[in-house]
């Protein structure tokens with residue numbers, strides 16, 4: 450039932466928006482889009498029922514969903530999502546980065562959350578269909594993009610507790626400005642010792658809203674302490690580094706090795722993380738995926754064995770971490786130090802590939818416009 454994939458290809462119907470923004474209004478938004486505030490004129494929806502499987506693929510005007518107050522997602526949180534970007538290259542063409550990896554991760558998340566799996570080609574086609582009508586919403590200024598947010602919700606009208614028999618897949622898109630408009634600046638991170646993001650056998654490696662909901666109290670604590678994000682340790686021993694609320698973490702050692710926590714089922718398998726590992730290995734650097742005790746971070750920075758720390762994810766690509774702070778006056782690193790050299794060079798290489806300024810030697814880029 451829930452493991453059934455869709456049968457490619459679905460046929461997409463199109464209902465054009467009658468209230469699409471005029472060029473001037475769109476350009477005004479694209480001049481200063483921020484993040485996640487503005488949405489394009491259309492969205493994709495695909496229905497799934499236990500009887501019919503995937504059907505009713507539709508590109509339709511962007512607008513509110515009609516949900517019954519008893520829709521299961523509102524009560525039991527059966528929801529998953531993805532995040533990727535559409536990039537405009539210098540010749541005007543529109544591309545995305547490793548969408549099949551997002552499609553496969555959405556399938557893994559679906560399996561964990563007892564949701565149906567959408568096929569990889571249907572997932573990619575949903576993006577191409579949206580770009581076909583809303584491609585003008587992909588901005589062209591440096592480091593800007595159109596953020597794509599596919600998601601899936603249980604929308605059966607039923608308060609019983611079981612995997613829903615009715616599900617919706619949606620795709621919305623939001624223009625995104627340069628994440629670091631004033632130049633890439635190191636951030637401060639809050640170490641939470643009270644809260645955990647994920648536990649053994651839990652949903653840590655699924656990209657689901659519930660993981661974010663449970664991270665928000667710690668995120669509030671981070672803001673109160675002047676930090677941009679939270680670092681979570683493993684829930685069992687509270688001694689090993691896992692990840693931030695929405696980004697993976699890397700360490701650069703003085704001996705040239707790059708270290709990142711290994712995937713244990715409680716860490717989200719970031720596509721940026723995997724791409725950075727590949728790019729680093731291409732450069733001949735040694736990459737270790739292993740357990741990283743928090744003591745190694747503290748002592749390594751103090752002794753100079755760790756020279757750079759950074760976080761990574763689709764939204765910000767690579768964010769240098771300047772300082773880790775926490776309870777009892779914990780302060781690791783210098784908040785005023787500039788971003789690390791390797792951090793910035795990997796960031797440049799990855800964004801150069803994404804924006805078509807470097808050859809795509811791994812076949813990561815997929816063209817979205819016709």
Ligand SMILES: *Cc1c(COP(=O)(O)O)cnc(C)c1O
Pocket residue numbers: 532656692693694695696697717718719720721722761762763764
């Ligand atoms: C999405 C996400 C990431 C980053 O994944 P990317 O594929 O690189 O964008 C890291 N951690 C969590 C918890 C996430 O949800």
